[in-house]
Amino acid sequence: MNFTCIIALIVLTFGQLPDAKLYEVDKGSVYFRSDAPLELIEASSTELKGLINAEERTFAFSVPMSSFEGFNSPLQRVHFNENYMESKQYPNATFSGKIIENIDFTKDGLYTVRAKGRLNVHGVKRERIIRSELQVEEGQIEVRADFTVLLAEHDISIPKIVHQKIAEEIAVEIRAVFLPKMP
């Protein structure tokens, strides 16, 4: 075995090794619910993307608004994208920041943490602290976070005529399984 071969072997071996500090969403979903007096609207997306940097305890999530499905009618989905979220202009909702608690991602266990960062919905960024549960098990991280978004805080206006049909506060549920990111 000559020198180049050994080099190639080393590159191959280490090249395939996961990046120890970066975790990536393997399966993720976002669900939201608008519970207004006259109408309940629910939709979800399974196109949630996300990264956690375990060393720096930073994270980033992103979901394309046009990937939400459900709603009470196809037209409602069109209106969601066209009139409320303006998805062509603001294609993604994102949340990125840092985990406040100093937790050890190498130790299995259930951690309740506060994720502090900027929530960007409809192009409007808001500082938020969101309580999340992290279940670390055999190198994978399961994230569960339930929070609410105030439409007014993100400049999403509701016409008077549909006030009774759209809630001012939208409940959001995030579920994601993170695996070490392959380089």
Place this chain on the structure above:
Amino acid sequence: MLFTLGSGSVLYAQEDDLLALLGEEEETIEYANASFKTNRVINLHSLESTSAGVLDIKISHRFGTLNRGAYELFGLDNASIRIGGDYGITDQLTVGLGRSSYQKTFDGFVKYKFLRQSKGKKVMPVTAAFLATTAIQSMKWQNPDRENYFSSRMYYTFQLILGRKFSENFSLQVSPTVVHRNLVKTSAEAHDVYAVAAAGRIKLTKRVALNAEYTYVLPDQLLPGFRNALSVGFDIETGGHVFQLHFTNSTSMIEPGLVTQTVETWGNGGIHFGFNVSRVFTVVRPKIQ
């Protein structure tokens, strides 16, 4: 103070790096949607289809012409009506039925969208749909003594709709059309009438759009006195309803009448005020994962 500011920006820089990392994803196909507010521009079919599992009930009125003057309240004393329903079998295939008071006409159509405008991974510059309609006029025979055939009541229309949403605010479509009439009054009139229709919309606000459509009938097919139809109007959308308010010189709201039976002109005030009300009902509810 300076230190805090500095560390803050470093923190955000790190997060933005992570966000940027997320951005490195494969391209997806992005379809154009909501080129028009509903599947009709005014009288013409737009390139839009009714979504799968949705029933769209349409009630349309055309009042008399404005030039009838104050005695007939500028046409409002007279009204012609069409009641119809469209149903989306799939997102591409729509069927519909209707009945117009104008010449007591029943109509049915099938519309199939075979190309969808898209960008991203798959680039398609236009949306294209094919429309086939049948209309059956059910007026009493003018001359019951002679031998009358049911087929004389039938009209067929075939139309290709080619359109593009140029921007969020501007959509345009062109529709080559042929109307076949089984029976014509004189031999000087063509059985097959060829026309080209064009329609566009400008979105004024999130919920209001300005629409216009024009049907150009190729020359030497109709008798003198028949005109091209021009219609201009607004779409106002409120949740499940679309209200279309417009002015048109066509009395009929369906293709055979629109193309071959328009006699009024804009020039002398032969303009009908009219409206279409569209209300969608979800018959099959979309599933949530």
